Amino acid sequence: MPGSRELSESLQVHRKTVVNAYDELDAQGWITLKPYSGTFVSEKLPETTPVKLRVAPFRPDQTAETGYKIKPGSQVRDPVPTSRELTGFHDGPDVRLVPLAQLASAYRGVLTRKFALHNWSYVDVEGKTLLRKVLSEDLNMTRGMHTSPDNIFITRGSQMGIFMLSQLLLDKDDLVIVGEVDFYYACNTFTHVGARPLKVRVDDMGIDVDQIEEECRKRKIRAVYVTAHHHYPTTVTLCAARRMKLLSLSEQYGFIIIEDDYDYDFHYHSGPILPLASADRKGMVVYLGTLSKSIAPAIRIGYVAAPKNLILELGKLRQIIDVQGDPVMEQAVAELFVTGEVRRHMKKALKEYRQRRDYMSALLRDRLGEVIDFRTPEGGLAIWAKFEQGIDLPELSRKVREKGIVLSNGLIHDSAAGKKLNSTRMGFGWMNREEAEKAVEVLWNAVKS
Incomplete structure (x- = not known):
């Protein structure tokens, strides 16, 4: 075949275009590049047509059902369509x-910086270091918490955090207290791992902590799941007195508090009541947050704030689920925190x-x-x-x-x-x-x- 210079002049294209084309043909096996000799058509060309197996004719209904039994994974009902076109x-x-221009600019910068090739490699299983740092600082400043980056674990949304915590903290037949009306998918996750949700009353002041105390006196409670800031789905706020009593009961009876703070940023009157995690001094509260509502649902970034030893165990579990999150998006969002754009x-x-x-x-x-x-x-x-x-x-x-x-x-x-x-x-x-x-x-x- 002609040399790259000769072919580029003949086709009137840049020589690099020809070199790149030859490299691609060589990679696919169509040509052979021999140093100091030239470019030659390969003696054995690659197969381009897959060999068909001799099987019975295809029927359209064959892809509808598996040919084997499936173990039901959970009791989740089929989702109700919620097309965003409506x-x-x-x-x-x-x-x-959403600040799309700023997000796109940050994302593009992470993709193209030559000195940031580490963004394309494996990162810490706990999440990008910068994002954990800025989230820790944000939690300490806006929610009165006392965290370091070592206390932060990045997830793909808060639901992933609920699932991983359930896998780590709950055993078969463990009792988990939830509101009588609560976040369906959290309760379903607890059931999925074999735990048993135990429902207590919810009124205008939030989940009934007195009833929680009654249940603790009668049986061993492993965890209490709360959406204290705005109870899901009723939107009521758990009052300060009940929060302090719940923390006290947790220390007394040894149950874990799983605090799902899914919309802390959306409070419209006086300053929001600080989360339970801000007053935890015994390591009994595991705090869940998300950026999917603060920025956009497509930004699948959530986080767990917890003692270091639990963060370490979450990292071990992640390695058999997801290995890591989305380091490019995590870095881009972290930089938006640094510039103040998120706030x-x-x-x-x-x-x-x-x-x-x-x-x-x-x-x-x-x-x-x-x-x-x-x-x-x-x-x-x-x-x-x-x-x-x-x-x-x-x-x-x-x-x-x-x-x-x-x-x-x-x-x-x-x-x-x-x-x-x-x-x-x-x-x-x-x-x-x-x-x-x-x-x-x-x-x-x-x-x-």
Whole structure:
């Protein structure tokens, strides 16, 4: 074959283009590059057509079912479709508020810096060092905690943290106290590892700590799972007195407190009550947080804050699950913390979500006040609404979906509670004023029909 210089002149392309093409052909086995001799077509060309096995003709239904038995992994129900192509009462942040330009710039910088090739290699199983450092500093500054980077373990969202902690801390038949209405997927995770969720009352001041004390007197409790800042799904805040008593009971009876602080950043009035972990002096609290709601659901970064020995065990477990997270994204997000961009974004988003909460509350009271009961939440991105018993909530959800509006049918909360609640979370964070007006109008028309 012609030399690279000759071929580049003939084709009128840069010589590097020809060199790169020859290198690719050589890698695929089409040509052989012989130093000081030239470029030659390979004597044995690579196979390009796969050899077919002699099997029976393919049937379209063959990929629907396995030819072997599958052990059921859990009791999770089939997820209800929540297409983001539809507007409505999505329970989460508005991704249109994400600082995309800044995130893209940081991500591109991590990808292209020549001196940062270590971002492409294996990193510590606990997560990128810089991200653990800035998260530790942020937790200490905003939540009164006392952590170092060695106390931080990065996960792919808080649900992964719940799963890993369940694997490490819970054994078969261990009792885990949860709210009578609680985060369905956390309870399901506990069940998945063989533990038994034990439900206690939840009122306007949060989970009933007096009932927890009663249960501790009767039986051995391994852990208590709480969403103290805004109880999921009812949004109520665990009062300060109950928090301190829960910490005291934990020390007295030796149970672990798993504190899932999924939306600490979203509090709209006075300063938020500091997490239980900030007052823990005996190493009894394991703290879970996430950036998936603070930034965007697609940013699968969560974290566990805990004593060093538990962080070490989480690292060992990770090596048989995931090896490591997403070091490039972790580094990019860490740099946004360093520049202050994450806090600037949260400050702007908090103001916008407060306005959306107030507007949605006013709309619901004006148009649907006779058929739903709710109170405006102090924080979070959703309203907990109880529909009157004459309304079939799943059917209402189906009707509004036909009109392009998403509304949870509430069944997942019924499953968690073990009874029909006819209640659901109505997210307001996703919608601007015009979208909120449309969603409430469609909902009102469906109620009347």
